[in-house]
Amino acid sequence: MKLRSLIRSSCLVIGITGAFGIHTYAETIEDLEDRQSELQNERADVQQNIEDARSEVNQVLTDLEELNQELEQLNETLEENQRTMDETEEKVDQTENEVDQLEDEIEQIEKDIEIRREIIKERLISYHRNGGDIAYIEVILGSKNMGQFISRSNAVKKIMDSDKQLIQEQQEDKATVENKQNKVLSKLQELKDMQTELQGMISLIEDQKDAAKEKQKSLKDKQSELLALQDELQIKDSELANMQQQVKNEIAQKQAEQQTETIVLASHQSSGNDEGSSVVHTSKSKSKQSKQSQQTKSAPTANGNISTAINSGYAHLGTPYRWGGKTTAGFDCSGFIHWAFKQAGISVPGSTAGLSSTGTKISYSQAQPGDLVFFNTYKTNGHVGIYLGNGKFIGSQNSTGLAVADMTQGYWKSKFAGHVRRVR
Known part of the structure; x- marks a missing residue:
């Protein structure tokens, strides 16, 4: 995370600038100019850290906005499901009354x-x-x-x-x-x-709401931490600017003295009897690490009809979740699997119970695009999707509809127990 590197680099800058504040007098114009250059470099680093922190804050705000929209959608879906649950309970009561009447x-x-x-x-x-x-x-x-x-x-x-x-x-x-x-x-x-x-x-x-709220809290904490860091860096930038001005004034003063006391300065420099203490400066070497591009492990390639089943869903991303749905008007998780494989000419069951025993069970380490991955949600194997490779799967989720999700982190990682089936 950038935040930690920002904190480390800002602490380094604060420590160095604190050392600069120990000596406010440089012996020669060259020393002052070296110090001015170092201050300029340090200030550039601080300003870059400020810009990085600002970028991270903006990203956090974007993530928070997306999370708020997700929570709003989850609340709407929850209300809709609760209404359906209430209606179903009424039907159960009516049917139980029918049973009583039938017994009579x-x-x-x-x-x-x-x-x-x-x-x-x-x-x-x-x-x-x-x-x-x-x-x-x-x-x-x-x-x-x-x-x-x-x-x-x-x-x-x-x-x-x-x-x-x-x-x-x-x-x-x-x-x-x-x-x-x-x-x-x-x-x-x-x-x-x-x-x-x-x-x-x-x-x-x-x-999913609990997971989103936990993430929301984490993002707000990160935002507060970044804003505090920004304030601290702004203060350091102001301090560096003041120190730069002081050094600039000292250089101007030294140049004026040099013009009026050239002979005296030359004499003092040649005899080695200069007054005052000399300041020893150590040059600061900076090595910048080159960024190494991370090579993403390419996913295995699906062959034949399985590829058709995988690709059939992309044109319908965003299709709403519908309980029992098996058409592009709305899918539930198992209904989407049934529909997708049907496009490839492959017949599979239309329920999670049926799909959980379809084909051959394999380990997750052997998973290839087109395999079925199961998640233990409200029950064992309560949700199913089509594996895409690199830890991603496509499926119809109750909160998002038909979408691509990441099973290597967050909610889906916590619900995945390694159940994978290969339909071949």
């Missing part, structure tokens, strides 16, 4: 079924004679004449058809109740799963 309905239908059973039972008993067991065929055969036979046959047929209809209605009622029960319970489970997902997202946003 089931109870009533079971009572109706029991009544129908009693009717059938009584109808059968009505054909018993003196405690004897007479079947329908006996009723028919017991007819005294053809008219009675036909009448009894028609009656028995109607009774049998009615009994058959009652039994069929019983079975249909049971099927209807079971179907309603399954649908309502499925709906209730779906809503509860959605509650869990939403709660996880809210927790994720809260974590």
